[in-house]
Amino acid sequence: MTIEFDDVRKSFGTVRAVRGVSFRAADGKVTGLLGPNGAGKTTSLRIMTGLLRADGGTVRIDGIDVMARPAEARARMGVLPDARGLYPRLTARENIAYYGRLRGMTGTGLARAVDAWIERLGLEEVADRRVAGFSQGERAKVALARALVHDPSNVVLDEPTNGLDVMSTRAVRDLIRGLRAEGRCVLFSSHIMQEVSALCDEIVVIAGGRVVAEGDAAAIMDAAGCSDLEEAFVALAEGDVAQ
């Protein structure tokens, strides 16, 4: 179970958002896509879901080329995209079940999966309330549950802790660790240093649409010649700008 980027490129007009990104996220590991705002993280993840067409290069999910066979590739992914709008007039349970049905799940299998994710994310108390009045944290949890309801082996999360308070952030981190323990391939993007260093087995640093360093925390610090990960990150990001 892997996600592979091979020389992926994408331009919007004259802006070269992604210029040759290559990396590999393996199963049983958490891979962090680390980069400042506007580095090309979200664009890369959008290309991975097949909703954005790359100008060149390939993305493979379990060996399946996303651009050639998007439906099969998507079936193997659970994605929390940048946009995570819920349906305010539906309850949490209905929001989650809807995505299960879109994956072809039905009947008791679906009901059991929805229950399991509600429990796992601690949504029992609000499960049958309409989403309209939910807090940021509750919304994020519902969005996560519906992205994972079909039990995907590859999990892609675009800045999953964005805008969350400490408690919710902690819950999301616990979830990510749990997903790794279950042997899934987890790829998530973030611009928060501490989060990436605390969670990730592999770090891919992206800046200016390029991979500027990859490996574990030690390897990243080595590459930048710094003894501190944050400084290494800043050095790498600025180094790219200077180029």
Add this chain to the structure above:
Amino acid sequence: MSVFRAIFGKELRDALRDRRSLLAALIYPLVGPLMVVGMYAWMGKSQAPDRPVRVVFVGADHAPNFVDYLTDRGIESTEAPGDPEAALAAGDLDAIVEIPESFDEDLRQLRPVGVRVVTHGSRPGTLRAARRVERVVEGYGTRIGMSRLLLRGIDPRITRAVVAESVDLATDRGRAALVLGFLPMFIVLAGFVGGMYVATDASAGERERGSLEPLLLHPISRWIVAAAKWAATSVFSVLSVVLTAVAMWAAFRFVPLEGLGVHLDVGARLLGALVVMALPVAPMVAALQLLVGIFARSFKEAQTYLSLLMFLPMLVGVFTIVEPVQPRPWMAAVPVFGSMVSLGSVLRGEAPDAMFVATTVAVSALVTVAAIHGVAWLLGKERIVFGR
């Protein structure tokens, strides 16, 4: 198929929980007939000939028989409070009839009696009332004249060499055209109003909420997404159109149509014909609304576009009221317009032309499929999926 059902079911449930969607689909058909009945009542009042004329008689004592004669013919004596001329200007009074003191004396002396009919020409309907008063006054005079001739052994008919008999068809027809010309547009508009909120929510609403991208990254066909959303929207527009047709038909049964010069057999066949003629519009409008709605980034923007879309049938509708059209083959090929023409025929009591109706249905179906394809195609566009 299960994906289609999932999206269709979700959109329906979502719409049923939205008060605006429900109001649009259910209130419009109910408001419609009320408006029609109100319009009938208003037209009946201003156009029906038997409204009593309200006058003030000045010098009624001089000619009690004359006053009785007028009163018997629908010219009612009203007590005007204060100044009658002011009441006349205010429209509380149609005319003032001034009877001279010399009424009896003049009659006896065979002199023409001068009866003054004072009116205020600026009030609508006053001219008509004044003419009626004049006619009745002259009728009284004619009667007396005739009895004078009879007394002298002369057949009064010799005074009438040529008699003009006027039957005013134009007013009857014109009135019917005005009343009926309005209805096709009204029924067709139900399709626009009924599905408007559902279409907006399913298209621009998804973009505004940021739920379109997560929806489309499922392993599902965009065509099925578009078709399911169209089906859910159609439920509402079809419901609205059918309800409007039924309510309109029910209103017909309570309104005295003959009094307005409308001759229509208000039976089950009329209802059936109305529904059949109006129905192809609803699913097509649903598809077009989704197509327009998906261009909009927000609910508000979509509402603006969809209101503009609704102006099209209104323009055509107003045009057909002013200038009632006879069905021509090419009209069947114009979406919405063809249906309005068919509805117009049905409401005039004409048998619908099978070829015309078939063409309308075929064109509507074609436009519907094309619009759904358009929605599916747009759902693949990066600026639609990500442009917020």
